[in-house]
Amino acid sequence: MAETLSSEIVDQDKNLWSGGKPPMKVSYGKLMMWYFLLSDAFTFAGLLIGYGALRFSMPNWPVPEKVFNKFPFADAELPLIFVTFMTFVLLASSFTMMRAVQEGHEENRKGVIKWMILTILGGFTFLGCQAWEWTTLIAKEHASIHTNPFGRLTEDGIYLNADGSEGEAFEAGQSYLIHNIKSHEAAHGESHEGGHEASVGHTEPGDYPDAFIDQEGYIHRKFKVTSGADAGQIQSEPFGPKAFGGLFFFITGFHGFHVFSGVLFLTIILINVISGIYVARKNGYEMVEKIGLYWHFVDLVWVFVFLVYYLI
Amino acid sequence: MAHDHEAGKKLALKTILVLAAITVTEVLIALTAKGYVINGFHMAEALLAVIMIVMSAYKAYLIVFEFMHMRHEVKGLRLSVLLPMLLLVWAVIAFFYEGNDWMERRDQIIKKNEQKPAIESIEPITN
Numbered sequence: 001m002a003e004t005l006s007s008e009i010v011d012q013d014k015n016l017w018s019g020g021k022p023p024m025k026v027s028y029g030k031l032m033m034w035y036f037l038l039s040d041a042f043t044f045a046g047l048l049i050g051y052g053a054l055r056f057s058m059p060n061w062p063v064p065e066k067v068f069n070k071f072p073f074a075d076a077e078l079p080l081i082f083v084t085f086m087t088f089v090l091l092a093s094s095f096t097m098m099r100a101v102q103e104g105h106e107e108n109r110k111g112v113i114k115w116m117i118l119t120i121l122g123g124f125t126f127l128g129c130q131a132w133e134w135t136t137l138i139a140k141e142h143a144s145i146h147t148n149p150f151g152r153l154t155e156d157g158i159y160l161n162a163d164g165s166e167g168e169a170f171e172a173g174q175s176y177l178i179h180n181i182k183s184h185e186a187a188h189g190e191s192h193e194g195g196h197e198a199s200v201g202h203t204e205p206g207d208y209p210d211a212f213i214d215q216e217g218y219i220h221r222k223f224k225v226t227s228g229a230d231a232g233q234i235q236s237e238p239f240g241p242k243a244f245g246g247l248f249f250f251i252t253g254f255h256g257f258h259v260f261s262g263v264l265f266l267t268i269i270l271i272n273v274i275s276g277i278y279v280a281r282k283n284g285y286e287m288v289e290k291i292g293l294y295w296h297f298v299d300l301v302w303v304f305v306f307l308v309y310y311l312i
Numbered sequence: 313m314a315h316d317h318e319a320g321k322k323l324a325l326k327t328i329l330v331l332a333a334i335t336v337t338e339v340l341i342a343l344t345a346k347g348y349v350i351n352g353f354h355m356a357e358a359l360l361a362v363i364m365i366v367m368s369a370y371k372a373y374l375i376v377f378e379f380m381h382m383r384h385e386v387k388g389l390r391l392s393v394l395l396p397m398l399l400l401v402w403a404v405i406a407f408f409y410e411g412n413d414w415m416e417r418r419d420q421i422i423k424k425n426e427q428k429p430a431i432e433s434i435e436p437i438t439n
Contacts, residue, residue, distance in 0.1 A: 023388065024386055024388055024389040025385070026385065026386075026389065034389065035392075037393075038393050038396060041400075042396075045403065045404075049400075049408075050407070052404070052407065052411065053410055053411035053414075054411060056408055056411030056414075056415060057411040057414035057415045057418075059415065059418070063346075065342075065343070065346060079343060079346075079348060080339055080342065080343065081339075084336075084339050087335055088332060088335070091328060091331050091335070092328070094328070094375065095327075095328035097379075098324045098327075099321070099324055102324065105320075106317055292380075293380055296375055296380045299375060300372055300376065300380075303368050303371050303372055306368075307364055307368040310342075311338055311364045311368075312360065312361050312364055
């Protein structure tokens, strides 16, 4: 018994070099999927590390939970709640994907179909959420890849009223959103975020005692600085760091594109599962495993986007 | 095989519940640290960052090892995918250190810019 075992091992060692034996004990396709994901991880890491370095270099970088505090159909400010919901959607779709792979191991075609459909629905829900988030930023708050209306005050000061007198005071570190006269016209009569009513009266670009309105309609509120080297000066709220918009739209867009292509491939593989091609090939639904790896990776990247963009 | 399948189902459910619990905890800690939960209470930003990075790293571990089945791959595959990630640890430290240095030298840079002949400013508001 022992003899046959050891001779088998010797045979195996000889055969290792005669081909046909995957050294990592996975198929070529799965191995290459792992290495593709490794390279993709470096791409995302490059983007996120660049974001982190720029953010740490600027004192006026916007505070994320002040930027991302909107929720569909709710007027109240709900910091981070919507992105947390998006995280749950993606995590849940990762769970359904894992179940699909497990049903694949059982050769249970119906199970695979059921769980893959749920995964695709999860992917679409996530994309819908992201579309809503982008729409809010672009259409309502007038952020774009080159104009960032979100900023953070770096000195203490007092906002000026419409007649030039001193109004409410603020401390360094407070966040602000530069409103646009376009959204004021649209939202006329509705409540506005703290203290911005002062500028509602102006509808034309120009230089007013309480605000400077530029040609694009952004209302830069004016304030008197009360601390630091510029104390006593009258300044207007500057735009936030330009890099913020570009990085946000590029990184979440790049991730969203991964989700979108994931949904496409899931759909293609679902059609193949339904057609029964994997049963005929007798390869144990390996394509489902491969797209599963990709889908979990998309979830993994979101964990880090969530970390550096919203949590810290 | 049927037994394996049941165990796998349980593992998937357990993993997703742990991931969801960590996410909820993360958001609660972040909101507390930023003064939303207890009025006037703030946590040091660096401490918050460390807590968040550790918790997210654990989430990443769960996704890779349970969802992506890395636990059951051979050692060679595990190492060939995970070892290169160590490069990123250094990249994070180096670039965040660098970003912080830019921040600290900001005044110095502004002073140097003022010494240069003034370039005609087009916009009244600049960054």
